[in-house]
Amino acid sequence: MSKDIKIKKGLDIKLVGEADKTVEQAIVSNFCTIRPEDFHSVIPKLIAKEGTRVKAGDVLFYNKDIEAMKFVSPVSGEIVEIERGPRRRIDAIKIQADKPQSHKDFGKFNMNSDAASTKAHLLASGCWAFIKQRPYDVIANPEKSPKSIFISGLSTAPLAADLDFVLAGKEEALQAAVSALSKLTEGQVHIGVGSNNSPLASMNDATIHNVSGPHPAGNVGTHINKLDPVNKGETVWTVNAQDLVVIGELLLTGKFNAERIVALAGSSVKKPRYFKTIIGSEVATMIYDNGVEKGGNDRIISGNVLSGKQLKPDGSLGFYDNVLTVIPEGDDYEFFGWNKPVFNKISTSRAFTFSWLNPKKKYELNTNTNGEHRAFVVTGSYEKVFPLDIYPMQILKACKYEDLDEMEALGMYEVAPEDFALTEFICVSKQPHQDIIRKGLDLMLKEIG
Known part of the structure; x- marks a missing residue:
């Protein structure tokens, strides 16, 4: 079987405000x-x-x-x-x-230790929180053994951090984490990379896959579906690429170093670039020193624009996030917006929209949904941007009417809310797809476990 993953279905959303590849130390958060x-x-x-x-x-x-x-x-x-x-x-x-930081010393880990010792060390040090599982998209149950582990070394989401850039120079920590994780599964550690220049492309104790195509090619859910789908009774684990650095440094140095390189991006940011900060830090120290107007009509998002979480101005960086996005709030209304040619928005439909004429154009979009919530309309558009071998409309409806047997049969065990971010973006019915999937997963976790 080919190691390459080539995705044709999907949609690249090109937005104004991509972070320049320069890193600065963020103002130390109080x-x-x-x-x-x-x-x-x-x-x-x-x-x-x-x-x-x-x-x-x-x-x-x-x-x-x-x-x-x-x-x-x-x-x-x-x-x-x-x-x-x-x-x-x-x-x-x-x-x-504190201004001068102090760390608890967990001791340098013996990399020749067995799986049980590795697992116990990660649990005690707090690094287990970085390991998630499918099904249910929750922190992995350490009492179960995964059939494989997946890591995505590229992010194709709009304005996402460039992982090749933020991971550069961290090869030693990355290798330590990958080697440790490989002991926790009888299967393989699968790593998807976008190019051979990726720091993850040279990892030992793992199978490397070259990934290409539009978003969501970088989603770990896409890799699972193409390489090792999850059936009932099976488990796979996933780890974010940048979280590998925290795990690796813990193993090598004995210190839990929560430092993270975060991309500050979005059309409301005058100087988008990267910052060194710490998980959970105040976002105001990065945002308001970079041209974002205080009290302005902007939305601050911890994460990407498709699946991130809205923050208040005094909010803090999410535990798993490596991008802060700031875009205009879309609380305005367009007169006859539904009945005139549109040149400044992206759409998969060619009705009144012309984004397909210029596929490389970058757009300055806001948060306006351009419509209101209504019943599902069957248009066949979801399948155009959904590369998983799953019926998106059917699985969403099964979640709505809480049919556990149908959810199982349709492949609910291997999906996460982020896999439905694109279908939510193009949905003419303005249905909250990610919320529907999250509630469906929670129901299965409660009823099936």
Whole structure:
């Protein structure tokens, strides 16, 4: 079987505001915030209390269902606030960071250790949070063994960080992480790369696949579907490429180093570029020093424009995110917008839109959905941008009416919400596809486990 993955179905959304390939040190954030909602399905049991001083790597909370699964502080400092929601749910843990940072020493790991020792070390150090699983797109269950592990070394989402650029020079840490992960599966570690220049292209203990095509060619879900689909009773694990660096440095140095290179991008940013920062840092320190108007009518997104999470101006970087996107808020209305030729928007339809005439043009889009929510309309457009061997319309409807047997039969075990970001983008019915899939996965996790 060919190692190459070539995708024809999909859609590249070219937007204004791509980050220039220059890296600056972000202004050191005074506060760092960890939100348990980033770890879907985890019920946190708090260990650290308000007023407690912690080092980077000290445990903040653990998973109630799997007590060995620890979640640690990315910085050293004092816990100044525990934000709680309804029924005393833990919404956020806010840490006032020290200026000189100190780290808990986990000790340099013996890379010749067996799988059990490797797993125990990753769980104790907080690095297990970086390992996710399909089915259900949640943090991996350490009590189960995956049939394979997938890592994507390219991101094809709009304005996404260039992984070849941000991973450059991190080959030693990447190799340590890949070698450790290879011990946790009886199958293969699959790595998808966009070119032979990728720092991941030379990894040992892994199978390298050259990936090409439009978005979502870079999604790990696309690679799973093409190489090793997930059936009932099977599990595969996934790890983000930049999270490999944190895992590798932990193994090599014994320190949980939560530093991350983040792309600040979007048409509302005057100087889009890359910053060195820390997971959970305040986004205001990067955004408002780069031409984004304070109090302006812009949307701040932690992640890409298709699957990221909206932030408030005082928000913090998501645990898994490596891009901050700022685009105009689309709260305006166009007179007869549905009945006139459109030249400044991208669309898969040729009715009144002309983006197909200039495929290389970059667009300055806002958040306007250009329509309102309505019942599903069968147009056949989803299949044009959905490369997985799955029927998107049928699986969405099965999730809506909660038919577990049909969801299983249609391939629900191998999908994640991000796999449906493009179908949501082009949906003429303005249905929240990613939310529908997330609720469907949660139902299966609850009922089937």
